Amino acid sequence: MYAVVDIETSGxxxxxxxxxxxxxxxxDGRRVVDEFxxxxxxxxxxxxxxxxxxxxxxxxxxxxxxxxEVAKQIVLITEGKLFVAHxxxxxxxxxxxxxxxxxxxxxxxxxxxxxxxxxxxxxLKSYSLGNLxxxxxxxxxxxxxAAGDALxxxxxxxxxxxxxxxxxxxx
Numbered sequence: 146m147y148a149v150v151d152i153e154t155s156g157x158x159x160x161x162x163x164x165x166x167x168x169x170x171x172x173d174g175r176r177v178v179d180e181f182x183x184x185x186x187x188x189x190x191x192x193x194x195x196x197x198x199x200x201x202x203x204x205x206x207x208x209x210x211x212x213x214e215v216a217k218q219i220v221l222i223t224e225g226k227l228f229v230a231h232x233x234x235x236x237x238x239x240x241x242x243x244x245x246x247x248x249x250x251x252x253x254x255x256x257x258x259x260x261x262x263x264x265x266x267x268x269l270k271s272y273s274l275g276n277l278x279x280x281x282x283x284x285x286x287x288x289x290x291a292a293g294d295a296l297x298x299x300x301x302x303x304x305x306x307x308x309x310x311x312x313x314x315x316x
Contacts, residue, residue, distance in 0.1 A: 146171065146172070146174070147256070148169050148222065148226040148253070150168070150223070151230060151292075151294040153195075156192065164212060170295050185215065191206070216244065229257075261305050265309060266281065284297075
């Protein structure tokens with residue numbers, strides 16, 4: 146079982162910036178069987194360049210749950226599953242940092258679709274999610290939003306599973 150995760154954040158540094166949106170698709174190796182997605186009130190101001198990139202602004206998250214209010218759901222939905230993300234170190238690092246601030250040690254085995262794609266689909270100019278998906282014919286709706294990017298990563302996972310006959314090994 147896979148937990149395909151994407152987050153949006155208030156910046157690029159997990160130790161100081163915060164999550165503004167999260168989407169998780171649970172994939173059983175054949176299809177999506179569950180999902181969780183929400184905006185998150187980061188309790189910090191979202192910089193204009195992040196709003197320009199994601200479309201997420203301070204007003205949108207003002208009444209959204211704070212991370213601690215959805216933390217248990219994140220633990221439960223990802224428990225016992227392989228944490229999959231495009232550039233997993235980024236997403237996983239932010240989620241771990243958020244949990245660390247709550248005094249919880251969040252640990253999951255990870256699989257990075259960037260690393261797996263480089264190995265399984267060699268020779269592409271770029272392995273960014275947008276360019277990779279364009280190269281292999283996967284459409285992305287709502288780019289730079291957690292649900293849109295997580296769903297595209299789920300489709301990429303399908304392709305990688307197909308190319309390896311289901312034998313993806315975490316790197």
